[in-house]
Amino acid sequence: MRVFKELMRYEDISEEQLTETLGMKPNDVRRALYKLERYGLVRNYKIRNENDGTYIYYWYVDRETLNRNLLKIKKSVLEKLKRRLESEEDQYFYCPACGLQFSYEEAMGYDFTCPRCGEPLELAESNPRKKLLEKIVKRLEEEIKHEESVL
Numbered sequence: 001m002r003v004f005k006e007l008m009r010y011e012d013i014s015e016e017q018l019t020e021t022l023g024m025k026p027n028d029v030r031r032a033l034y035k036l037e038r039y040g041l042v043r044n045y046k047i048r049n050e051n052d053g054t055y056i057y058y059w060y061v062d063r064e065t066l067n068r069n070l071l072k073i074k075k076s077v078l079e080k081l082k083r084r085l086e087s088e089e090d091q092y093f094y095c096p097a098c099g100l101q102f103s104y105e106e107a108m109g110y111d112f113t114c115p116r117c118g119e120p121l122e123l124a125e126s127n128p129r130k131k132l133l134e135k136i137v138k139r140l141e142e143e144i145k146h147e148e149s150v151l
Contacts, residue, residue: 003032004061007042012060033059040069071147078140085137088130093121101129 006022007013013021019029036042043062046055062069093107094100095114102110102121112121 003029004036004041007036007059007061010060012045012058015057015059018059039073040065067147067151071144071151074140074144074147078137078144081133081137081140085130085133088127088133092124092127092129094124095119096122 002022002024003018006018015026015029015033018033019026022029033042033044037044041062042059044057044059046057048054049056091104093102093104093112095117097117097119098114100114100116107121110121113119114121
């Protein structure tokens with residue numbers, strides 16, 4: 001995020017300048033840039049340095065396709081969250097001592113005893129993870145619907 005936010009401030013910027021501005025290691029900046037590029041959020045071009053023949057890479061945010069690519073990413077995240085939500089159960093077991101949570105199958109596999117501390121697991125009727133996932137999925141669906149109407 002730091003790399004992307006910094007890129008948003010410029011028309012284009014070299015890897016070296018970006019590294020200096022952010023105070024990060026060159027490999028960390030490069031790794032972030034390549035990841036952003038895979039998502040289609042940034043692009044680069046190179047210019048040959050006439051002094052030593054090496055190339056200087058300049059990076060920029062692809063502002064023309066930015067919103068469409070971010071929308072694709074959001075849709076992908078939404079699908080993953082929906083799959084995760086389907087696997088969450090209404091009931092779960094938890095350890096009252098250390099707070100670990102288990103599905104019914106997991107709890108049964110541990111003979112309803114916490115594998116960390118040995119305390120008996122207790123049944124909880126309401127799964128807070130499921131409620132949180134439902135809330136996030138609903139919000140993301142609303143955002144996507146709004147953004148699709150704007151694009």
